[in-house]
Amino acid sequence: MSEIKKVVLAYSGGLDTSVILRWLQDTYRCEVVTFTADLGQGEELEPARQKAEMMGIKEIYIEDLREEFVRDYVFPMFRANALYEGVYLLGTSIARPLIAKRQIEIARETGADAVAHGATGKGNDQVRFELGYYGLNPDIKVIAPWREWDLNSRTKLISYAESHQIPIHRDKRGEAPFSVDANLLHISAEGKVLEDPWDAPPDYVYSRTIDPVDAPDTPTEIEIDFEKGDPVGIDGEVLSPAALLTCLNELGGANGIGRLDMVENRFVGMKSRGVYETPGGTVLHTAHRAMESITLDRGAAHLKDELMPRYAELLYNGFWFSPEREMLQALIDRSQKHVSGTVRLKLYKGNVIVTGRKSQHSLYSLPHVTFEEDAVYDQRDAEGFIRLNALRLRLGQRHNQGS
DSSP states (O other): OOOOOEEEEEOOSSHHHHHHHHHHHHHHOOEEEEEEEESSOOOOOHHHHHHHHHTTOSOEEEEEOHHHHIIIIIHHHHHTTOOBTTTBOOTTGGGHHHHHHHHHHHHHHHTOSEEEOOOOTTSSHHHHHHHHHHHHOTTOEEEOGGGTOSOOSHHHHHHHHHHTTOOOOGGGSSOOSSEEEEOSSOEEEESGGGSSTTSOOOGGGOOSSOOGGGSOSSOEEEEEEEETTEEEEETTEEOOHHHHHHHHHHHHHHTTOOEEEEEEEOTTSOEEEEEEEOHHHHHHHHHHHHHHHHHSOHHHHHHHHHHHHHHHHHHHHTOTTSHHHHHHHHHHHHHTTTOOEEEEEEEETTEEEEEEEEOTTOOOOHHHHOSSOOSSOOTTHHHHHHHHHHHHHHHHHHHHHHO
16 A cells, blocks of 8 residues: 555554554554544443553544434335344444544545544454545545554553553453444344354343343324434424434333344355344334334335335445435435334233334225225225236146146
8 A cells, every 4th residue: 555644543542443443543654534433332432532542542532423314214214114033123233334424524624635534343343444535536545554554452452552661451361252343233143152053142242231121111102203213302302313212221221122143144255143232223124114114105115115125225334425325315315205104012921012003194094994884985895806817827737737
């Protein structure tokens, strides 16, 4: 790689990115700008600033992006009902495009010619970050230390940190029990004690949800209001996107909702076991589908369901800024024009139970579906409908009998 003058580093202040910061200074002899995003991970971010200052960093960006994250990334994804491999709500995947976008913007603001991240060479995040970088700035230089250095173990990282007087939080010494990624949508855990897919996750892995067995014996009933596919309020109270998801996280977590233990297919080719907690997102996913059930035409709803796996795979693989994702998003967003109304739910011991839905745009017609006498539907019409649909079956069977 040609000479690097200034690099914007996605920086958490933890062991890995703190070592990367000093390694960049030592290896590339370049100026480093740190960028720390508050996406609702629930950690105090000021220590990251203090550590960066201690390491001689002059340009430090710490930004609260929670509202933008939920409004412009989480909600558009939930309009699609996106699930990777049928179960994963894409909590890690959806955070990477926003981080990448701000890194590129900061690089432009500060005159940096490179960006760097702390993702390893085995995972999906390296792909997600870098596809985001190149999708926004095709000429940006990218540094991925895990693909360059020889610090390939936690022991070596700690040794490097100690030799360079980089403070290490005490719980980072030794082998970590598992790797964690968190934001306002979810928290994930993988590696170490979770690597054998036969072994049940230890209780201490879970931090956002109570065990469903220990959840309250009385269900929590809530109502979620929607406008054009997005949730806008809970129990009649209008909330901002981040505040609404925070509230759903608290309600879902208290009722043991949103736990997922899965073995997934990484984009780089290997299978990995992950344990996810997405309490608010699980509630929201169920509520949104219930809202669509009375406001979406059958053909539109079924087409959305056909496209969803493709959309989810694009997000999982890091193609948020691709033309095909934007095309699908335009179609999905158009489908949400009348997805407005209210859904009533019961949250109970790990379950999200829909108990009611209403909308001024409802396509549900009681006069047509009632089992009582009606004046709008002639049941004799069904005979011709059935005979026409059966025609090819009858012709085919006659041919088979004749042969």
